[in-house]
Amino acid sequence: MNQLDLMRKLSIPGDSKIVLLVMDGVGGLPGPDGLTELEAAHTPNLDALAAQGITGLSTAVAPGITPGSGPGHLGLFGYDALDWDIGRGVLEALGIDFDLGPDDLAARGNFCTVDPATGFITDRRAGRIPSQVGAQLVEKLRVIRLPGVEVFVKPVKEYRFVLVLRGKGLTDGLTETDPQQTGVPPLPVEALRPEAKLAARLLNQWLAEARKLLADEHPANSMNLRGMARVPPIPKMPDIYKMRMAAIATYPMYRGIARLVGMDVLPTGDTIEDEVATLRQHWHAYDFFFFHVKKTDSTGEDGNFQGKVAVIEHTDQLLPEIMALKPNVLLVSGDHSTPWSLKSHSWHELPVLLRADFNRPDGVQQFGERGCMAGGLGHIRHVNLMPLMMAHAGRLTKYGA
Amino acid sequence: MNQLDLMRKLSIPGDSKIVLLVMDGVGGLPGPDGLTELEAAHTPNLDALAAQGITGLSTAVAPGITPGSGPGHLGLFGYDALDWDIGRGVLEALGIDFDLGPDDLAARGNFCTVDPATGFITDRRAGRIPSQVGAQLVEKLRVIRLPGVEVFVKPVKEYRFVLVLRGKGLTDGLTETDPQQTGVPPLPVEALRPEAKLAARLLNQWLAEARKLLADEHPANSMNLRGMARVPPIPKMPDIYKMRMAAIATYPMYRGIARLVGMDVLPTGDTIEDEVATLRQHWHAYDFFFFHVKKTDSTGEDGNFQGKVAVIEHTDQLLPEIMALKPNVLLVSGDHSTPWSLKSHSWHELPVLLRADFNRPDGVQQFGERGCMAGGLGHIRHVNLMPLMMAHAGRLTKYGA
Numbered sequence: 001m002n003q004l005d006l007m008r009k010l011s012i013p014g015d016s017k018i019v020l021l022v023m024d025g026v027g028g029l030p031g032p033d034g035l036t037e038l039e040a041a042h043t044p045n046l047d048a049l050a051a052q053g054i055t056g057l058s059t060a061v062a063p064g065i066t067p068g069s070g071p072g073h074l075g076l077f078g079y080d081a082l083d084w085d086i087g088r089g090v091l092e093a094l095g096i097d098f099d100l101g102p103d104d105l106a107a108r109g110n111f112c113t114v115d116p117a118t119g120f121i122t123d124r125r126a127g128r129i130p131s132q133v134g135a136q137l138v139e140k141l142r143v144i145r146l147p148g149v150e151v152f153v154k155p156v157k158e159y160r161f162v163l164v165l166r167g168k169g170l171t172d173g174l175t176e177t178d179p180q181q182t183g184v185p186p187l188p189v190e191a192l193r194p195e196a197k198l199a200a201r202l203l204n205q206w207l208a209e210a211r212k213l214l215a216d217e218h219p220a221n222s223m224n225l226r227g228m229a230r231v232p233p234i235p236k237m238p239d240i241y242k243m244r245m246a247a248i249a250t251y252p253m254y255r256g257i258a259r260l261v262g263m264d265v266l267p268t269g270d271t272i273e274d275e276v277a278t279l280r281q282h283w284h285a286y287d288f289f290f291f292h293v294k295k296t297d298s299t300g301e302d303g304n305f306q307g308k309v310a311v312i313e314h315t316d317q318l319l320p321e322i323m324a325l326k327p328n329v330l331l332v333s334g335d336h337s338t339p340w341s342l343k344s345h346s347w348h349e350l351p352v353l354l355r356a357d358f359n360r361p362d363g364v365q366q367f368g369e370r371g372c373m374a375g376g377l378g379h380i381r382h383v384n385l386m387p388l389m390m391a392h393a394g395r396l397t398k399y400g401a
Numbered sequence: 402m403n404q405l406d407l408m409r410k411l412s413i414p415g416d417s418k419i420v421l422l423v424m425d426g427v428g429g430l431p432g433p434d435g436l437t438e439l440e441a442a443h444t445p446n447l448d449a450l451a452a453q454g455i456t457g458l459s460t461a462v463a464p465g466i467t468p469g470s471g472p473g474h475l476g477l478f479g480y481d482a483l484d485w486d487i488g489r490g491v492l493e494a495l496g497i498d499f500d501l502g503p504d505d506l507a508a509r510g511n512f513c514t515v516d517p518a519t520g521f522i523t524d525r526r527a528g529r530i531p532s533q534v535g536a537q538l539v540e541k542l543r544v545i546r547l548p549g550v551e552v553f554v555k556p557v558k559e560y561r562f563v564l565v566l567r568g569k570g571l572t573d574g575l576t577e578t579d580p581q582q583t584g585v586p587p588l589p590v591e592a593l594r595p596e597a598k599l600a601a602r603l604l605n606q607w608l609a610e611a612r613k614l615l616a617d618e619h620p621a622n623s624m625n626l627r628g629m630a631r632v633p634p635i636p637k638m639p640d641i642y643k644m645r646m647a648a649i650a651t652y653p654m655y656r657g658i659a660r661l662v663g664m665d666v667l668p669t670g671d672t673i674e675d676e677v678a679t680l681r682q683h684w685h686a687y688d689f690f691f692f693h694v695k696k697t698d699s700t701g702e703d704g705n706f707q708g709k710v711a712v713i714e715h716t717d718q719l720l721p722e723i724m725a726l727k728p729n730v731l732l733v734s735g736d737h738s739t740p741w742s743l744k745s746h747s748w749h750e751l752p753v754l755l756r757a758d759f760n761r762p763d764g765v766q767q768f769g770e771r772g773c774m775a776g777g778l779g780h781i782r783h784v785n786l787m788p789l790m791m792a793h794a795g796r797l798t799k800y801g802a
Contacts, residue, residue, distance in 0.1 A: 029761055036761075061800055063781060064788025068801035081801065082402045091802045102483030227802070229689070341759065345799055347792040348761050370777075373763060 003383060003390070004240055005293030006007025006399070007390065016245075016328035017278040018288045018391040019279070020385075023077060023315060024254075025297030027369065028352045031305045035341050036086045037296075037340060037369035038351060040305075045319040046332065046353065046367040048059020053330075053355035055364045056377025057383065066347045073257045074334030075382025077290075086260070087172065087218020093162045096154055100231050105170040105199055107159040107228040109153075110135060110178065119185045119304065120343035123161045124178065124313060126220035134158055137220055145207045154320075163225060165202060170230070171195040177207065178224035188225050203228070236262030237288075241390060246282060248275045249292035258290055272314060276321050283325050291322075300392045308340055327355040329393045332367070333384060352377060353384065356392035406640055407472060408479065408791065409802070412643045417729035418465040419644075419689045420680075421706075423477060424716060425655075426698030426739025428751045428770065434708045437443075438697075438741060439752060440769035441706075442713040443761045446720040447733065447754065447768040452732075454756035456765045458780025459786065461737050467748045471623050473736030474658045476783025477640060478691075486570075487661070488573065488630020495657020498553055501632050505745060506571040506600055508629040510562040511579065512538060512621035513587070520586045527560045527621035535559055538621055545610045547603050566603060568741040578608065579625035587625050591743065604629070637663030638689075639652070642791060649676045650693035659691055673715060680727065684726050692723075701739030709741055730757040730794045732786060733768070753786065755779060757793035 001009070028037035060067045061081045070091050087319050089106035100106060105132070111134060113123040129137075135155040142153055149167030156162055173192040179185075191200040203225060214221050238245050239262065247258030247265045255265045264286070268278040272293055279289055291310035299307035323330070330353075337348040351372040362376030377388075390396045402410070461468045471492050472482030478704045485731040490507035494751055501507060512535065514524040530538075536556040549570030557563055565761035574597040574661055580589045590608070592601040615622050619723030639646050639696060640663065648666045654665045665687070669679040680690055694716050700708035724731070731754075752773040763777030778789075791797045 029759060049584070057777075057779065062407070062788065063785040064790075064792035064797060065411070066792065066797065066799045068799050069799040084802065088802045192423065339759070346759070347789075347797070369761060370764060373777050374775070374778075380782075 001325065003078065003080070003387065004235060007387065008240045010391060010396045010399060011240065012395055013242045013397050014393065016287070018331070018389050018393050019291055019322060019327040020076065020321070020389065021291045021293070021330065021332045022073070023293045023296040023312065023334050024331065025300045025336060025345065026312070026334035027337025027339070027348050028300065028308065029339035029341045029348070031154050031340060036369050037308040038307060038312055039366070039370065041309045041316070043316040043367060047365060049319070049330065049355045050353050050367040050371065051365050052361060053353050053361045054362050055354070055367065055372040055375030056352045056380055056381050057349040057369070057372050057375070058382050059237060059287060059349050060382045062379050064347050066345050067336045069253055069335060070257060072382070073254065075386060076333065076335055077261050078122060078383060078386030079261070080233065080383050081299070081338070083398065084232055084234055086232060088161070088227025089229040090231055091253065092156060092160070092227070093164060094260065095253035096156055096162060097252040098152070098154060098162060098164065099259070099339065100164070101166065101170060102231060103170065105165045105168050105172060105228060105230055107163045107203070107225040107363065108201070109226045110226065111159040111161070112224055113184070113219040113221050114222040115303045116221065121182045121184060121186060121222070124182060124195040128158050128219060129220055131155065131157050133220070134161060137214060137217065140213055141210050144206055144213070144243060146206060151203060151206065159220065162208070165199065172199070172229050174200055174203070174228040176224070176226045177202070178226050181401045186222065186330070189225065189228070193378045199228070205385055207344045212341070213372070230259060234261060238262050241288070241395070243287035243395070245283065245288040245290070246286040248292070248293070249294070250275065250276050251292070254292045254294070259380065263290060263339055272318055276318050280325065297338045300340050303340050303343040305340040312361065329389050330355070331389050333385065347395050350382070352380070354388060354392065359392060404479065405482070405636060406695050408788065409641045411797045411800060413641045413796055413798050415794065415796050416588065417688070417796060418518050419730040419794050420692055420722070420723060420732070421477065421690065421790065422694070422731065422733045423474070424694045424697040424733070424735050425570070425736035426737060426746065428592040428738025428740070428747070428749050429467060429701065429709065429712070430740035430742050432741060437770050438701070438706060438709040439713055440767070440771065442710045442717065444713060444717040446717045448766060450720070450731065450756045451754050451772065452763060452766050454754050454776055455760040455782055456768065456773040456776030457753045457780050458750040458770070458773050458776070459753045460735060460750050461741065461783045465615050465748050466653065467746050468737045470654055470736060471658060472657065473783070477736055477786060479661070479735065479784060479787030480635065485633055485635055487629045487633060489628025490563070490630045491620060491632055492654065493557060493628070495661065496651040496654035497557055497563060498656065499553070499555060499563060499565065501565070502567065503566050503632060504569060504571065506566045506573060506624040506629060506631055508564045508566050508604070511625045512560040512562070513625055513696070514620040515586070515623040515625050517616070519620065520655050522580065522585060522587060524620060525625070526780040527585060529559050530621055532556065532558050533720070534621070535562060536616060538600070538618065541614050545605060550603060550682050552607065558622065564607070566600065566694055569601045573600070573630050575601055575604070575629040577625070577627045577629070579627050587623065589795070590626065590629070600629070600769065619652045630796065632661065635662060639663050642689070642796070644688035644796070645686065646689040646691070647687040648691045648693070649679050650691070650695070652671060652695050652710050653691070655693045655695070664691060673719055678701050680723065681726065688713045691754065696741045697735065701741050702742040702744055704741050706741040730755070730790050732790050750780065753781070753791065755789060760793060
């Protein structure tokens with residue numbers, strides 16, 4: 001039996017509350033003094049919880065695999081990320097809070113520059129035009145209509161936009177138009193299976209009209225479409241776990257992933273303080289809260305060791321406010337590592353801390369990579385974390401007699 | 402998605418270099434002073450790398466499973482050994498540097514003694530005749546011709562030989578002739594599926610002629626055939642990992658396994674010094690080197706504690722020459738344990754040491770079984786090692802957006 005079926009079978013309602021605190025990209029590598037970001041941070045509250053709780057190291061997807069934000073969160077939510085492929089178009093749409101439905105086919109669009117004489121691409125990112133220019137171009141493209149489907153075009157950032165076709169019979173299994181090099185023309189969209197032919201024809205028609213509309217623009221006189229995808233038919237977490245589940249996140253992409261798996265997305269502000277206030281406000285209405293801290297990742301991506309340390313310390317300072325609500329289970333981890341020295345997502349394992357009434361304490365006194373190496377959870381996988389949270393929350397019945 | 406497909410999808414070319422140093426059978430058990438072979442050995446260079454690197458314990462195939470050389474190496478090379486069965490006939494042929502092709506059916510042959518009157522086996526190994534006698538008998542058998550296929554017979558050692566039939570339509574799925582006991586006659590080869598009938602008929606014909614030719618020999622007047630197998634259609638490592646890959650090994654079987662998975666096999670001498678010279682000579686022509694040290698296994702099989710310690714120390718002394726080439730990733734482990742006290746391969750986990758720029762250090766100061774038990778890699782499987790080497794070499798792109 002796969003894990004989702006097992007959870008569906010064993011989960012029972014209850015009145016316990018779970019907080020999953022995700023510090024995005026929290027895992028790190030040694031800095032100037034030989035300590036990682038998390039080890040260098042002054043985190044008395046996390047350390048106290050580690051001393052009472054149980055800790056470990058967790059692999060987000062698989063050993064050596066660097067996850068994108070989608071797979072990293074799917075793992076935390078109990079889905080095997082290798083089984084559930086969320087296309088780039090879908091993630092891009094989620095990233096601008098676009099409410100994707102089951103009949104939607106989403107693509108990521110990139111404005112580009114082509115030589116008007118030959119049609120060959122000269123710049124795949126159209127000189128990275130400012131977001132404001134990108135938005136104006138998108139406005140122009142909104143007039144395009146296609147037979148039998150609704151069309152949505154939305155700006156993302158700089159040269160990036162999202163195209164969504166909504167209608168029956170739109171199937172993915174389509175080639176991208178970006179040839180990944182200059183000096184050649186964009187490729188046509190091709191159907192990789194017969195059912196996708198309708199979508200291919202409509203996308204090519206849209207591209208032809210869009211290129212006509214932008215023919216006199218400079219530098220963005222053409223565009224490519226990538227990662228055409230539909231929302232996967234992923235089972236919804238509230239059905240599987242029999243919990244009322246809510247997401248608190250300041251960035252659209254994480255709200256989008258949470259919505260995809262069936263969580264309610266709560267309106268909140270821009271700061272962690274705002275998120276804590278939102279948690280407090282909705283505390284009685286939900287059983288499970290996905291609480292997302294973004295800036296551990298952004299500072300890691302910037303290679304900003306001290307900045308990442310500061311975000312971790314800031315989160316630690318707010319932890320007593322979360323604990324004052326008396327969650328039955330608190331789990332702290334990240335969706336992937338973003339070591340300051342790599343300035344990117346990485347494959348390194350994530351420290352995990354689980355605190356609950358009946359956790360088995362492990363003697364680890366500090367929440368950090370090396371502390372968690374000796375933790376009582378050992379080396380586990382993200383996909384194991386939901387069952388552990390559920391068990392510690394008293395929300396799983398016995399398997400077998 | 403299975404791991405090979407995932408690797409094929411995520412691997413990207415690069416200019417980093419990986420050395421996989423395999424000390425065959427390196428894992429051990431406590432000796433006279435309570436230390437294992439590896440713990441007792443004076444290994445300042447391995448210990449220094451352990452202090453900088455990340456360590457762990459790895460299971461070659463599955464808990465409790467003692468691997469042969471084939472499965473042990475397949476695991477190190479990133480193949481799940483339980484998915485890829487390499488037949489005994491194929492391994493025996495690889496072990497004598499026979500260049501097996503896709504149309505080849507290979508069998509291991511054992512000379513035996515039968516009672517001329519009854520045809521019953523009296524000695525399954527023909528008194529372990531000397532290799533020289535075995536080779537003379539093989540010479541006699543070379544005259545046998547079969548319709549529509551080429552026939553190769555090659556001596557291996559003592560009473561063992563290899564028989565290879567080359568031709569279209571030769572399928573495995575065949576029973577062995579060795580009844581595994583004396584006092585009964587050899588069994589006929591039988592086809593376990595209809596496609597194997599041609600091969601069964603040809604092998605039985607070969608056996609009849611071979612037994613006629615050796616009827617007057619003593620003690621080797623008959624033979625059995627075992628492990629009839631074809632080369633499995635295993636995907637090639639250079640295609641999966643997008644690396645130029647080379648093997649440096651002093652023994653034919655390891656060269657053969659490396660060739661099977663698509664590596665170039667480099668000519669080298671008989672000593673570890675020769676192998677290091679070969680590595681240096683070809684350093685710029687390859688991205689990945691499988692470097693095999695044989696004698697940790699042979700000394701273990703001999704129950705020679707001090708001998709195995711000496712081979713480990715010898716390897717350690719040559720390590721600075723390898724590190725002087727500045728590999729981006731060095732991984733040291735073994736294909737299986739060969740504890741001196743068992744005098745055979747065993748199921749015990751293998752110590753693993755990985756050293757790379759962005760490894761997460763774990764505080765382990767000594768490369769040995771007990772040191773690695775506390776290592777940051779935890780308890781992993783051999784099949785996980787290729788993804789980890791690839792990740793640390795910067796040769797895997799992100800999974801998902």
